[in-house]
Amino acid sequence: MACGTAPATDSVIRTEVLVVGGGTGGTAAxxxxxxxxxxxxxxxxxxxxxxxxxxxxxxxxDGNHRLPSGIWKEFRDRIYAVYGGPAKVETGWVSNTLFxxxxxxxxxKAMAAESKDLSIYYGWRFDKAIKEGNKITGAVFINxxxxxxxxxxxxxxxxxxMGDVMASAAVPYDLGMEAGSLTGERVGITETNNVVQDLTWVAVLKDYGSAADCTIVRPQGYDPNEFDGACKEYYLNKQLPEPTVNAQAMLDYTKIPNGKYLLNWPKAGNDTYLNVVELTEEQRNAELEKAKATTMRFIYFIQHQLGYKNLGLAxxxxxxxxxxxxxPYHREGRRLKGMVRFTMRNLAEPFTYGDPVYRTGISVGDYPIDHHHKKNLSAPQxxxxxxxxxxxxxxxxxIPKEAEGLIVAEKGISVSNVVNGTTRLQPCVMLTGQAAGVLASLSAKQHTTxxxxxxxxxQKALMQSGAWLMPYLDVPADRPQFAAIQRIGATGILKGKGIPYKWANQTWxxxxxxxxxxxxxxxxxxxxPNVKAATVKEGNDVNAETxxxxxxxxxxxxxxxxxxTSLKPFSGAMKRSEIAVVIDEYLKPFDxxxxxxxxxxxTKPKF
Known part of the structure; x- marks a missing residue:
């Protein structure tokens, strides 16, 4: 890998696949x-x-603790290796994996260095997309x-x-919340608006010991009432929701190894509402200073008001x-108008609503719909x-509906605003990025769109890379029938059952x-279709003869x-896993x- 190699001034380079942005999804891609x-x-x-x-x-x-798929599993295994195992990274209560x-x-960077065909250029900002007719053919960057x-x-x-490439290339996208009349979603969003989720400028505090006083200079505009209700120790306005945690639990929410604390507290904490998506880079930077200022005021509140003087910026x-x-942590940006728009009803009713897009799955997720709007009270709460x-x-x-040569990853994929509340989380974004990398490579190699x-x-290339197509909680990758069940599940011949469950939703x-x-x-x-002529009875379980x-x-x-001969060992009613393996081996419906x-x-499209 040519990592960080500085190209010559005003260079022009040719490659098969260009990834604009080395974020969670972009790096995986x-x-x-x-x-x-x-x-x-x-x-x-x-x-x-x-x-x-x-x-x-x-x-x-956030999420996928029990869905160790693909590059997410590889990344997490390396985290475990650094710290000494899963128990060493269960330091905070918001997640099973903190680091x-x-x-x-x-x-x-270590994973990237293992790929001889990957080059990375740091310190270059996206300037504009290159477009020939309807095809995106590259990009220009500036340092x-x-x-x-x-x-x-x-x-x-x-x-x-924030989906800057598609905007530069005039590829259609959505921004903000769509009315339910457009998405078919039944979640109480009656009118389209431009509301995006709150963003956060994260800080890491470190414990410098009980004798240390790390208190920062009082920030301009500081008022402790800004953080009223963040924890039980500071709850003055009883009209506000009553805090459920004390100050230490608030900090332990995102405690990471080595005596450190992430500051990413959504309840009267350091979230900030700013919609900077359509601004210029200069305008964005100016507005984002407000998010930094919010975090600095929150740090002072923790140190001065709550008494944690020993915690200072790491x-x-x-x-x-x-x-x-x-x-900053952008929870939302532009969202592609893609070949498929993934909505709440597609997600919640995969087998009964609309087209069976679950058959085309390329990444898995299990986190709830998680929207941050507490700093914008005009937004739905x-x-x-x-x-x-x-x-x-x-x-x-x-995949864009109206452009060629472009694939979208990160948080900009074609989902509704509501669904973005779960597809935006790190493991899911990483896995979607991995799929974008597969799609890009195959497209380049096949000289096709x-x-x-x-x-x-x-899907086959993803499975060969250890990725899951279906989020089956009860079929781990080390189960011998795993691959067959993944393939049969992706056909819909045998279906799983989805269950909402706390912070880690399920499909069995x-x-x-x-x-x-x-x-x-x-x-x-x-x-x-020939099997429709079979004589079967409701209530009879499938056996080897059937x-x-x-x-x-x-x-x-x-x-x-x-x-x-293959069916001879089975007596009585067969298990779903056994049926999946036999169908996969003999009929190969996944092909x-x-x-x-x-x-x-x-088949013909639905109308």
């Missing part, structure tokens, strides 16, 4: 693309890799010396924090003059932890349960002797292509 053998360049404006999980300081991961931001940066860097690419990935974390994070099951993200959310790359080819496959004959016939019939008949009805060319809406290629 670049690493995965290079691992598949595509010449890949990541261009990152800061000196760090990882974006929100490192440079923005949000190193308490120092600088460690995340070092891990991503602090006002030098330019032009990179031409077969495929460009927009992995910026001097060994961020390489910034003010010791704050390198970049009811979307925090809205109940949904775990889910997978459809491939079509990464991302929309023309087949769904199943992307029930591999050791039985399945009724009518349920299996219904599942097979989409792919093999499965034998159904498989031969589905495909009479199958070797009946071999099939019967049947589906389009980006999850429809079989020989």
């Amino acid at each position: 670049g690493i995965q693309s290079a691992r598949l053998g595509s010449k890949t360049i990541i261009v990152e404006p800061t000196s760090w890799l990882g974006g929100m999980i490192s440079a923005a300081g949000v190193s308490a991961t 120092e931001p600088r460690v995340a940066d070092s891990i991503f 602090d010396k006002n030098e330019t860097l032009t990179i031409n690419a077969d495929i460009t990935i927009d992995a910026t924090e 001097n060994d974390e961020f390489p910034t003059a003010d010791k704050l994070a390198l970049i 009811h979307l925090e932890f809205y109940p949904v099951p775990s889910f997978n993200v459809p491939l079509g959310t990464l 991302p929309a023309q790359v087949t769904v199943r080819s992307v 496959f029930y591999p050791d349960s039985t399945v009724s004959e009518t349920t299996l016939v219904d599942g097979l019939a989409t792919y093999y 499965l034998y008949k159904l498989i031969l009805m589905a495909d009479p060319s199958i070797n009946s002797f071999k099939l019967k 049947k292509e589906v389009d980006l809406n999850g429809r079989l290629n020989n």
Whole structure:
């Protein structure tokens, strides 16, 4: 890997895959693309890799603790190796995995260094997209010396924090909340607006010992009442919601190893409402100073009002003059108008609402719908932890409807504003980025547009890289039937059941349960209409004899002797896992292509 190599002044470079932004998703995309053998360049404006999980300081991961898929598992395993195992990073109560931001940066850089086809250029800011007709063909960057860097690419990935590439290329996007009449969502959003989530400029405090006094100079405009209700020790206005935690628990919320605390407290803490998405870089920077100021006032409140004088800004974390994070934590930006728009109802009702886009899943997530609007009281306040099951993200959310040569990753994928409240979290963004890298590499190698790359080819490449397609909590990757169940689940022949559950939503496959004959016939019939003629009874569970008949009805060319021999060990009702393995081996329904809406290629769209 050419890591940090400085190109010549006003250079023009050619590559197969260009990733604009080395954030959580962008870094995963670049690493995965290079691992598949595509010449890949990541261009990152800061000196760090990882974006929100490192440079923005949000190193308490949200979700996917029990869904160790793909590059997220690899990253987490390396975190465990640094600190000495899972128990060593369960330091705060908001997450199962908390770590120092600088460690995340070092891990991503180590992973990137292992890819010979990956180059990374630091210190270059995105300036504009290069477009020929309807195709994005690269981007131009600028550095602090006002030098330019032009990179031409077969495929460009927009992995910026706010979707700046698609905006520059005039690719249609959404910003803010959509009315339910547009999305079909039933969550009480009646009118479209431009409201985005609060952002946060994270700080890391460090315990310098009981004798230390690290109190900062009183910030301009400080008023402790700004943080009224942050914790039980400071609750004056009884009209405000009563705090549920004391000051120490507030700090322990995001306690990270080595006596440090992330400051990312949403309840009368250091969130700030700023909508800077459509501003120029200069305007953004000016506005974002307000977010920094909020955090500095919160630090002073903790030190002076709550008495934690021993906690000071960590001097060994961020390489910034003010010791704050390198970049703010943007929870939301522009969202692509993609080939598929993933809405709340797609997520909550995957088998009954709209097209079966779950068949095209490329990343998994289990965190609740989590919206931060407490610093903007004019925004709807009811979307925090809205109940949904775990889910997978459809491939079509990464692909523009009206442009070629571009793939979108990070938080800019084609989801509704409501769904962004869960797809924006670190593990899901990392996995979606990995999928973007697969799609980009295959598109470049096949000399075709991302929309023309087949769904199943992307999914197969992801599975070969250890990624999950379906979020089955009860089928871990070390189970022998894992791959077959993932493939059969992605066809919908056997379906799981989703359950909203606290901070970690669930989907269960029930591999050791039985399945009724009518349920299996219904599942097979989409792919093999002949099975509709089978004589089955409601309430009868599938056994070896029934499965034998159904498989031969589905495909009479199958070797009946071999099939019967395979089924001989099974007596009585078969388990769902056993049925999945046999169907996967003999019928191979996962090899049947589906389009980006999850429809079989020989079926007609729904109207």
